Amino acid sequence: xxxxxxxxxxxxxxxxxxxxxxxxxxxxxxxxxxxxxxxxxxxxxxxxxxxxxxxxxxxxxxxxxxxxxxxxxxxxxxxxxxxxxxxxxxxxxxxxxxxxxxxxxxxxxxxxxxxxxxxxxxxxxxxxxxxxxxxxxxxxxxxxxxxxxxxxxxxxxxxxxxxxxxxxxxxxxxxxxxxxxxxxxxxxxxxxxxxxxxxxxxxxxxxxxxxxxxxxxxxxxxxxxxxxxxxxxxxxxxxxxxxxxxxxxxxxxxxxxxxxxxxxxxxxxxxxxxxxxxxxxxxxxxxxxxxxxxxxxxxxxxxxxxxxxxxxxxxxxxxxxxxxxxxxxxxxxxxxxx
Numbered sequence: 001x002x003x004x005x006x007x008x009x010x011x012x013x014x015x016x017x018x019x020x021x022x023x024x025x026x027x028x029x030x031x032x033x034x035x036x037x038x039x040x041x042x043x044x045x046x047x048x049x050x051x052x053x054x055x056x057x058x059x060x061x062x063x064x065x066x067x068x069x070x071x072x073x074x075x076x077x078x079x080x081x082x083x084x085x086x087x088x089x090x091x092x093x094x095x096x097x098x099x100x101x102x103x104x105x106x107x108x109x110x111x112x113x114x115x116x117x118x119x120x121x122x123x124x125x126x127x128x129x130x131x132x133x134x135x136x137x138x139x140x141x142x143x144x145x146x147x148x149x150x151x152x153x154x155x156x157x158x159x160x161x162x163x164x165x166x167x168x169x170x171x172x173x174x175x176x177x178x179x180x181x182x183x184x185x186x187x188x189x190x191x192x193x194x195x196x197x198x199x200x201x202x203x204x205x206x207x208x209x210x211x212x213x214x215x216x217x218x219x220x221x222x223x224x225x226x227x228x229x230x231x232x233x234x235x236x237x238x239x240x241x242x243x244x245x246x247x248x249x250x251x252x253x254x255x256x257x258x259x260x261x262x263x264x265x266x267x268x269x270x271x272x273x274x275x276x277x278x279x280x281x282x283x284x285x286x287x288x289x290x291x292x293x294x295x296x297x298x299x300x301x302x303x304x305x306x307x308x309x310x311x312x313x314x315x316x317x318x319x320x321x322x323x324x325x326x327x328x329x330x331x332x333x334x335x336x337x338x
Contacts, residue, residue: 013320016166017282021317022143024056029073031091031098036187038100041110042093043117049097050142051075051090054118057146057264060157061170065177065193066184078184078192079153081105082233085194087186090117103185118144121267126311129304130287136315143318145311147267149236152229153195154264155247158257159221160214172212180204198229221252240268263310272302272309279313281323286316291323 014023033040043049055075059067068076074091084104090113091098097117101109114120121144128134137143148154161169177195184192196204202223209219225232228250235243240262247258256275262268273279274295284293287301305312 015320015322017317017322018320019056020166021314022053022056023318024052024059024069026052026069026075026092027071027073029071029091030093031070031072031074031089033098033100034089034187035100036102038089038102038186039106039110040098040100041113042096042098043114043119044093044096045114045119046095048094048142049092049117049144050140051092051097053140053143054146055090055116058148058154060173061166063170063174065174065181066153066195068188068192076188076192078188078194079105079109079148079150080194080197081108081150083108085182085185087184087188087192087194088113088116089186102187106185112149115147115149115267118146118267120147121145121269123311125269126305126308128315132286132319132321133312133315136319140315140318143311143314145267145269146264148265151232151236151247151261151265152198152201152225155225155232155253155257155261156195156201156222158260159218159225159252161260162218162221162257164213168213172214175212176204176208176214179208198226201226217252221250224252225250235262236265238266240266240271243268244271259310269308269311270306272299272313274299282321283313283316285323286319286321 014025058077066078070076072091074089077088079086079088086101086103086105086109088109089100099110099113123144126137128137157169157173160172177193180196180200181193183189184194232247235246238246243262243266244258247253247261248255254275256273259271259273262271280293280295280298281291283298283301284290290297293301302309302312
């Protein structure tokens, strides 16, 4: 039937680049309701939902304590909603997705399920202009941009990723969420954790930031953001330009951090990431064979996708075509050992 597809893992090998593009492996299967006090909802847009592509960008490393996939094909998320902590389980169906939620924030999560699964996104607005982008787009008909409606849960792990390797940032996120968060409501309590609330982020002592490997610049940025969390959360309902300005009013939050946040919280299809160490070279090499491209050249190459530049960049990352390495990987550090 036209418009239908079976979500599958693309033939492109899973690498750091494809993972950054939002590729998360979700086992094939039909998740069954768990019950145990959970509340359910179905969303049926008429086509299957590729959970690995839609929700993949929300996962912060393989050991993310707020994100889990299970062998039955379910994706689990623990999050902090405006109504309180909640756990969500989502499983794909032939016509959409079934979901269950637990905790004080379960009604909020279920009400916002369509947006989380990309209902507010418009993939038809995207027109591929390069052969590689066209091929990547064709292989991934289920790519939709999630919109969580929650700013702080994307902002804080993004700040942790500033100027360090992904492994360092993931390690800090795991440690801080497990130490200062709370066990998630529902059947995976003790396995999933809800991140701390804004007040608890602001009260983390300096020595625990240090033990988690987070330097003073990043920890201070998170504390400043936590103190104005209510104002930052308002950005989820704003247009991308004003939303970015709202976030960047906090010292320590620049265009890189705001773009990476709004891609998730607002589902912003044009929020292209600038100021990144690797992305310009990847885009330049994939689209023009230019491994030394800078931000200006990357934006020039993405100009034909104005309004959809983030989606185009994701498709390039998912294609997995990267320039050959010329230097060693960025060394890993851990200030917690100092």
